[in-house]
């Protein structure tokens with residue numbers, strides 16, 4: 315129902331935009347996967363969204379998947395006002411379950427990391443790590459740590475545990491850190507999180523793009539275009555205007571063909 319309503323609203327918007335502006339119809343990069351809306355700076359379709367998030371999200375049978383070097387994660391929600399994605403990893407341990415299969419951890423492509431990184435209020439609990447090679451400063455993150463997790467039914471209190479933020483550890487690579495598994499929990503409320511049984515398990519991933527790109531995208535959208543990028547290297551940012559692409563906006567004054575007519 316909601317989806318139909320949104321679709322109707324989108325169509326109405328296109329027609330209203332078309333009648334008031336000089337562009338024949340607004341181009342859109344907005345997509346839906348299940349009940350999740352994917353929109354700028356993220357994108358599902360080829361050439362849509364900011365180039366730094368290209369080849370990141372995929373829709374598989376109505377499930378939104380996020381692909382990272384450490385594996386594929388299920389995206390449960392996208393919070394546009396807070397610029398965050400909520401992810402689920404079935405291989406991750408939670409208070410109630412030990413996780414399924416072999417957990418790889420959580421590693422973001424280094425080139426994406428300045429724009430996409432677990433939020434500072436996500437705690438990673440590194441479980442059963444043998445290696446003492448790297449001295450990690452373990453400690454509570456956003457009020458969540460090993461002390462609380464120790465009482466969980468799925469956890470053996472004698473096994474080593476180290477709570478870190480992603481910024482501290484750099485990459486949660488379990489084979490490199492020589493850990494048996496991991497858990498992740500995030501805190502949204504400003505209140506101190508309660509017992510570990512009630513934590514939100516998963517990873518809260520924050521995204522951002524440079525402010526001047528946001529501004530350029532608003533100009534592009536105001537001219538009836540959709541913010542995207544070249545479909546191949548060097549992945550330059552484009553304003554998609556339908557039959558043609560512009561490097562700035564779809565207003566005729568700034569018309570700037572990317573590809574010369576044959």
Ligand SMILES: *[C@@H]1O[C@H](CO)[C@@H](O)[C@H](O)[C@H]1NC(C)=O
Nearest residue numbers: 316348349350351390391392
């Ligand atoms: C999306 O669907 C899932 C399951 O179908 C549901 O749990 C979730 O609450 C829904 N989210 C929204 C924002 O409607």
Ligand SMILES: *[C@@H]1O[C@H](CO)[C@@H](O)[C@H](O)[C@H]1NC(C)=O
Nearest residue numbers: 361543544545557558559573
């Ligand atoms: C415009 O850019 C999109 C996204 O990269 C691309 O798929 C499309 O082929 C381009 N269109 C033209 C006319 O160059």
Ligand SMILES: *[C@@H]1O[C@H](CO)[C@@H](O)[C@H](O)[C@H]1NC(C)=O
Nearest residue numbers: 383384421485487488489490
């Ligand atoms: C994790 O570390 C191992 C060993 O250093 C390395 O081979 C592997 O590529 C790393 N995985 C990721 C996803 O970075």
